[in-house]
Amino acid sequence: MSNEIYRLHPVSAIITTIKALKSMILPVAIIIISNGFNFSFNFHSEHFFETILLFGVWGGAAVLALVGGLIKWRTFVYWFEDGELRVKYGLFVKKKRYIPFERIQSLNYNEGIFHRLFGLVKVQVETAGSKGGKPEVELTAIRKVAADVIELEMRRAKSQVDQHIEAGQSLDSTHVEEVIVPTIYHMSIRDLLVLATTSGGIGVVLSGLVAVVSQFSDIIPYEAVFHELSDFVKVGAFLVALTVMLILIVAWFVSVMITLVNYYDYTVRIEDEKLIITKGLLEKKRITLPLNRIQAIRIVENPLRQLTGFATVVVESAGGNGETGGDKKIALFPLIKKSDCLQTLAELFPDMNWHPEFTRSPKRARPFFYRIDFIWLIPIIGAGSYFLYPYGLLSLLLIPLTILLGVWQHKTAGYMIDGKQFTMQYRLFSRITFCMEKKRIQSVECTQTYFQKRKNVMSVKATVMSGMTGMTGNVPSLEQRDAETILSWYEY
Amino acid sequence: MRAEPIHQISRKGLTVWRLYGVIQTVVLIIVAAFVCYGVYYFEWPTFIYFIAGAVVLLSVILSVYLFPKIRWDRWRYEVREHEIEVQHGLFVVKRTLIPMVRVQHVDTTQGPILKRYNLGNISISTAATVHTIPALIMDEADGLRARISELARVAEDDV
Numbered sequence: 275m276s277n278e279i280y281r282l283h284p285v286s287a288i289i290t291t292i293k294a295l296k297s298m299i300l301p302v303a304i305i306i307i308s309n310g311f312n313f314s315f316n317f318h319s320e321h322f323f324e325t326i327l328l329f330g331v332w333g334g335a336a337v338l339a340l341v342g343g344l345i346k347w348r349t350f351v352y353w354f355e356d357g358e359l360r361v362k363y364g365l366f367v368k369k370k371r372y373i374p375f376e377r378i379q380s381l382n383y384n385e386g387i388f389h390r391l392f393g394l395v396k397v398q399v400e401t402a403g404s405k406g407g408k409p410e411v412e413l414t415a416i417r418k419v420a421a422d423v424i425e426l427e428m429r430r431a432k433s434q435v436d437q438h439i440e441a442g443q444s445l446d447s448t449h450v451e452e453v454i455v456p457t458i459y460h461m462s463i464r465d466l467l468v469l470a471t472t473s474g475g476i477g478v479v480l481s482g483l484v485a486v487v488s489q490f491s492d493i494i495p496y497e498a499v500f501h502e503l504s505d506f507v508k509v510g511a512f513l514v515a516l517t518v519m520l521i522l523i524v525a526w527f528v529s530v531m532i533t534l535v536n537y538y539d540y541t542v543r544i545e546d547e548k549l550i551i552t553k554g555l556l557e558k559k560r561i562t563l564p565l566n567r568i569q570a571i572r573i574v575e576n577p578l579r580q581l582t583g584f585a586t587v588v589v590e591s592a593g594g595n596g597e598t599g600g601d602k603k604i605a606l607f608p609l610i611k612k613s614d615c616l617q618t619l620a621e622l623f624p625d626m627n628w629h630p631e632f633t634r635s636p637k638r639a640r641p642f643f644y645r646i647d648f649i650w651l652i653p654i655i656g657a658g659s660y661f662l663y664p665y666g667l668l669s670l671l672l673i674p675l676t677i678l679l680g681v682w683q684h685k686t687a688g689y690m691i692d693g694k695q696f697t698m699q700y701r702l703f704s705r706i707t708f709c710m711e712k713k714r715i716q717s718v719e720c721t722q723t724y725f726q727k728r729k730n731v732m733s734v735k736a737t738v739m740s741g742m743t744g745m746t747g748n749v750p751s752l753e754q755r756d757a758e759t760i761l762s763w764y765e766y
Numbered sequence: 767m768r769a770e771p772i773h774q775i776s777r778k779g780l781t782v783w784r785l786y787g788v789i790q791t792v793v794l795i796i797v798a799a800f801v802c803y804g805v806y807y808f809e810w811p812t813f814i815y816f817i818a819g820a821v822v823l824l825s826v827i828l829s830v831y832l833f834p835k836i837r838w839d840r841w842r843y844e845v846r847e848h849e850i851e852v853q854h855g856l857f858v859v860k861r862t863l864i865p866m867v868r869v870q871h872v873d874t875t876q877g878p879i880l881k882r883y884n885l886g887n888i889s890i891s892t893a894a895t896v897h898t899i900p901a902l903i904m905d906e907a908d909g910l911r912a913r914i915s916e917l918a919r920v921a922e923d924d925v
Contacts, residue, residue: 326843562876653811715864715865715868716864716868716892716895717863717864717868717894717897718862718863718894719857719860719862719863720860720861721855721858721860722859723857723858723859724857727859737894738894739892739893739894740894743894743897744893745894750843758767761768762768764865765848765849765863766849
């Protein structure tokens with residue numbers, strides 16, 4: 275085993291600096307805008323002092339960021355020893371961190387635009403203990419070849435362990451190097467379009483627009499706008515409808531663009547018991563996830579997708595970072611035809627039953643799905659009808675809608691136990707099918723309110739490990755006998 | 767019908783919960799006194815007196831008498847060889863089952879009031895959840911902690 279010491283690529287100094295500067299842009303922009311661009315380098319101007327202060331502080335911070343970036347690059351070293359990845363960094367306080375290869379949960383490769391210019395890659399190493407969504411080790415920028423070395427070392431360490439166990443077997447590390455990697459899922463452009471259209475992305479973009487507008491509320495002359503608006507409404511409902519249409523189309527287009535940039539060339543492959551997800555147009559990402567680290571699988575179908583026969587498959591994993599830091603839920607298949615998804619999942623996880631027959635919630639439990647909502651509905655309707663008299667009465671429509679939703683939720687609620695597998699199905703709006711193995715469930719809880727007790731029904735919650743906090747599935751109002759069956763099944 | 771877990775928590779636990787209720791009520795009385803002074807001084811409407819009085823009275827009835835009683839009656843736990851089962855809840859009865867192999871670590875904690883009564887809370891952590899059995903007699907809590915950690919040691923490595 276070579277104890278060669280590796281360093282980061284020099285560009286990493288620049289990348290670290292830019293990252294630090296990027297986080298300062300927003301506050302600086304806010305200060306500049308709130309000051310109303312009243313800057314002056316003229317000594318006699320009243321804004322002179324503010325300007326000097328602002329630019330001085332900002333400039334100082336920028337210099338500090340650059341020095342920090344340089345120091346990090348100069349001091350950061352990593353090497354492989356005794357089946358561990360070891361890193362050392364720090365100028366005054368030296369930090370060392372040793373990570374055994376078998377504890378590594380996931381190895382993520384990220385190629386930002388900067389990285390791609392120089393043929394570099396950012397490597398994030400994560401273990402189950404990664405705190406607050408931060409990876410345990412982050413190699414800001416190394417050459418792709420160097421990144422491959424990490425994987426090679428990991429594999430070599432593993433094969434050496436194997437050799438210890440089975441001394442007779444000759445495993446050549448160079449032989450393992452190239453494996454045929456079957457693609458199990460790939461998203462076409464058409465899929466991306468459907469994904470962008472049926473996801474909540476449009477809503478996000480719209481609320482983003484609102485947020486931006488409200489940020490600039492000081493600048494926008496609302497009174498003038500409203501004045502114009504009232505004229506505008508007079509011109510005709512047609513124009514209003516047209517504008518709304520236009521805004522929706524723009525929002526849709528933006529959401530398609532965002533999806534396209536994030537999910538372009540989304541591919542899932544499987545390689546010696548590990549899932550490898552690659553995606554991204556400008557910034558290429560690669561996430562590695564060991565299959566045996568997957569805690570549970572959720573199939574999520576929002577109403578729109580359920581109608582069109584599509585679903586999203588989410589895997590819950592104990593470590594293994596998704597795209598954003600805090601979120602450890604990885605959308606394995608962001609969008610997939612339900613029938614294909616079941617087939618693919620059956621191939622991936624052959625031990626599990628992917629065609630469950632659910633035991634549903636009993637008929638007498640139906641009122642529990644909407645009755646509780648009346649607690650907040652009645653005051654809203656009362657207040658709405660009273661204060662906004664004629665139109666407020668429209669809020670009465672909420673009652674049948676709530677009851678319909680409740681009935682729908684009641685129809686969806688169900689569970690199945692099959693050998694070592696527990697599957698729950700329930701919905702708030704989206705239908706969620708939550709599949710977990712007995713050995714992955716952290717705890718099971720049954721809850722019963724006073725009213726449920728009278729009707730002999732019970733709700734069941736099961737928690738699996740996911741990220742830092744765990745993920746809980748909740749089937750409301752099952753037959754009490756069924757809930758007790760689940761508890762007994764979960765007992766040793 | 768599934769049998770309830772067998773053990774109840776210590777009778778002294780009820781006293782401690784009542785004491786918590788008393789403390790909460792005292793805080794409420796202080797707040798109410800300030801409000802009443804405000805009513806007197808600024809000549810706010812007099813019905814506020816009645817509201818303040820009702821809140822204090824309710825707090826005495828509910829958080830000193832009724833809630834601790836219901837909670838105490840409801841609380842059950844059982845530590846078996848392969849799992850821990852607890853039942854608790856005020857309006858909603860919750861029954862939780864935690865397998866021994868899932869237990870990551872066990873803590874006992876004791877605040878000043880609990881210490882006065884020689885009681886302790888025991889918290890059982892799994893990788894994703896934390897479950898607390900409150901107000902156990904300290905020796906019992908320590909014994910339980912030792913037993914759980916012993917039983918939990920026979921664990922496989924799944925998370």
